[in-house]
């Protein structure tokens with residue numbers, strides 16, 4: 001049986017021996033009491049890396065976004081976001097159900113951006129009838145827009161439009177280190193004009209669990225209460241935080257290789273008429289299916305030991321990550337060729 005090459009997501013990456021050693025050796029305490037030295041260290045390091053004053057370790061990116069929305073808004077407020085954003089599509093309507101905010105989705109550009117004029121027009125003027133627009137959410141890199149890295153000039157402009165209207169800005173930076181690698185700009189600069197930023201440890205950084213949410217001390221204090229409310233207060237979480245600290249030190253540099261692998265993978269698909277891949281800026285390859293069906297191709301790839309996910313009625317997504325080598329990508333090329341012969345469309 002050949003080795004399965006799992007490209008469904010960068011979340012499938014597994015902690016290696018060194019990271020596990022760091023977890024094994026982690027000093028721990030009860031983090032709800034504020035006693036876990038490893039969590040405290042992770043929060044301090046993360047805040048510094050993101051150029052913010054404070055940070056909060058949370059179990060997932062979804063919870064990071066939700067506690068951010070809870071902290072920045074009041075029930076009945078309105079939140080502006082992109083119609084392709086993770087918060088709008090993949091977070092089980094948490095903003096609506098738990099934060100009680102109305103989402104106002106604007107059309108994302110293919111580059112994962114929003115039009116500044118549309119954001120400006122979407123902010124509602126004070127009026128007895130209107131909900132209060134209190135938050136703009138951005139996403140960098142942008143998952144559904146093929147891992148697009150949003151340029152800082154565009155981010156700054158959008159944040160400016162929001163702030164001029166007293167609207168706060170939250171950056172869903174689940175993959176912000178991929179943006180850092182692609183843009184050649186430090187994460188802190190990317191997030192500079194955002195009031196808060198979250199990032200995942202469990203994706204390209206290769207940790208088993210966790211995200212970090214960064215912002216002002218007052219914001220993080222509120223977010224900490226919200227995390228407790230949601231059941232996300234963890235006790236000896238230093239075991240998990242140790243993986244995050246290890247990753248921030250050792251795994252940030254791996255992203256460039258993931259991106260090179262994604263470009264090579266896209267090249268493989270581009271050589272077949274059945275497929276129309278994006279030109280990946282980061283670690284996400286989205287392949288539009290020109291011939292055949294998504295389910296048919298997923299099955300043919302699975303038969304060759306390649307795992308991917310459906311990403312729309314005519315689209316499949318592949319994500320490169322820390323456990324995928326250049327040799328694996330070369331191997332995928334061979335396997336895709338066999339799959340194409342087997343399907344023979």
Ligand SMILES: *Cc1c(COP(=O)(O)O)cnc(C)c1O
Pocket residue numbers: 059060061062063065086087139141142143172174175200202211
């Ligand atoms: C994965 C992801 C999240 C959520 O992360 P989980 O840890 O899976 O909850 C949020 N935003 C974006 C853009 C993501 O890709």
